[in-house]
Amino acid sequence: MDEELEFEENNVQEGPFHIEVDLYETGDYSRLLVVPSNDNFVVVHNDEHLCTLAHVCEEPDCWQQEDGMLDDEMVEKIGEAIKSYTV
Secondary structure, X not given: OHHHHHHHHOOOOOOOEEEEEOOOOOOOOEEEEEEEEXXXXXXXXXXXXXXXXXXXXXXXXXXXXXXXXOOHHHHHHHHHHHHHHHO
């Protein structure tokens, strides 16, 4: 019975999903594939690994890049898009 309660409390998306983000601030949105993996989110762009993000705190909402070479602003932008999809 305890296992069922733990599963219900876990709000992490189970399967892959897509988000759209203006990566280059040009007004053109890129479609990114997001694959949840344990507590992380693997982000793929044009069939290539872009980064792996972890949601590390709620207030303020903050994301940490576990793998990848994105600047902090891009990490927050992608993190916000992931959170808006998973909530």
